Amino acid sequence: MAYDKFKVLKSTAVPMPIENVDTDQIIPARFLKATERKGFGDNLFRDWRYNADNTPKEQFVLNNPIYQGKILVGGKNFGSGSSREHAAWAVYDYGFRCVVSSFFADIFRNNCLNVGVLPVQVSPAFLEQIFEAIEADPKTELVVDLPAQTITVVATGQKEAFDINAYKKDNLLNGFDDIDYLLNIKSDIKIFAGNTPL
Amino acid sequence: MSKTLFDKVWDSHVVRKIENGPDVLFIDRHLVHEVTSPVAFLGLSNRNIPVLYPERTFATADHNTPTRNQHLPVQDPLSANQLRALEKNARDHGIPYWGLGHEKNGIVHVIGPENGITLPGATIVCGDSHTSTHGAFGAIAFGIGTSEVEMVLATQCIMQPKPKRMRISINGKLSPAVTPKDVALFIIAKLTTSGATGYFVEYSGEVFRDMSMEGRMTVCNLSIEMGARGGMVAPDAKTFAYVKGREFAPKGAAWDAAMAYWQTLHTDPDAVFDKELRFDGSEIEPMITYGTNPGMGMGIGQSIPLAEAVEGGVATYRKSLDYMAFHEGEPMLGKKIDFVFLGSCTNGRIEDFRAFTQMVKGRKKADNVTAWLVPGSHQVEAAIKEEGLLDILHEAGFELREPGCSACLAMNDDKIPAGKYAVSTSNRNFEGRQGPGARTLLASPLVAAAAAVTGKVTDPRELLTLETA
């Protein structure tokens, strides 16, 4: 599925300083019944965001109009648990283009990269600085510069480099996905398969 | 050059290496279920491309299915729609589909091994994180996202950076009433839920050598709960005996050729791991979790740790205990429970039903407990009946449901009500995992059985002692 190219993102951010946020929280299982990739943003963090009677939980950060933006900043071990790509879809569909944490679960990170959400892993100290900056001023902007592989807190000038493998970076910059690549090497794959018994 | 088991299997499946990028990994066998596949099939039709090797993909219905009255039409229109979509997609693309009621139907990670789809040295993927289960056979097996499901359907490959290697060795003997589930919960409690992120784990040592194939599956299944991409156990005589004669396993000359390869599947003596951990099997107790991730587990007789004693954020820890309505420092033993769930791809195999039955035999289900016993597949269900377990269960006041994922993720009607406590043999105790507001205590089938007959958290060793006394 094609997604928007990612270059430089300047935005305010939504802070969620909770550790081990699992994909069951990001999108609960009962919302996985769709057969199309549509509307998942409405149920992002459903049970943290809404009461059982569907009224918003006011203290939850997504219901607090002070916090807005295209960047979600989460605590350590973000995206653990279920492999459901719906979690990454929900993040994207809600309007986030980037998730920042000091540590990501593997499958969630992969899924994000495959759907056009950039996972930015920063040091625990830098993550703290970001949370502090947002707490001091919710209007604080972050700049995520994919070509330069840096993330900057605009107000303070604090900046850190982040890692991403060159292939995935290229994909995000160009809006490509892995299937395009694989389809291009199909003849190699067929030769390999011919030598691999079932 | 010396290689680990993991390296041997991985390297032999690399179609192409991309510099500074992932490996293109060939996938031998692909399992599909109704929840994570529809958008992948949609992707194929949008691109107007076929499934490259339909004979390498197998489809079942499990996540969304009712565990009662499976012969009737599925009530929930959304679930029914997903099931229809899978059936149609499978038919359109020539993929074998084992829908509701089919004799091979069951939880995707239970039916793979049962039917000989799971083989040593194979690469196996599925859009479900507990695909790690199949590593019990010395396969590289892991969960993938829907985009990757589409890739495998279209090209039989995915693109993955190669994980690092970790070995967890446990020697010694397990104590009575300590099961493979306890071994796994013990390791996760030691490592935390992110302790093995980025790694593929090999389990080695006496404890795993002694374990049955079912037990190895339980341990490998839970690898994902410590963040690992997957886990594996080197195949041995037990593995080969399990695989032999199963429907999709090689036969005749192909079997001999496969055996020649499988015999090479072990870690060479001087191969190097990126990380090595060792534990002593005799130290492991029956385990139970008290919090909202599988790393929050402890020996069943211990007290809930104090916030300042745990690594990581105190606020996150307290939030978790609040959700459970538990307090730091209090014991778990004696806590009243409301539900017991025996099932899932973690503990829904015949051995788990044998263990549970052995414990409840001659006892009665406690009145305050609702028990859901859900076999992992129709084959498990049939064995329960054949072995006479069902009669014992009925005698003790239990009923058997029909196979599926059920309360493991509560996508169907099997939801634990808000605020209620469930001792569950499944794999995740996340907030709301078993239904909005549900409170899950993960444990072994023996601990679940002890809770089911006493109505509270009970050390299974107590009941065993009563038996032998």
Ligand code: SF4
């Ligand atoms: S039983 Fe649970 S963990 Fe296993 S495949 Fe089903 S939903 Fe996933």
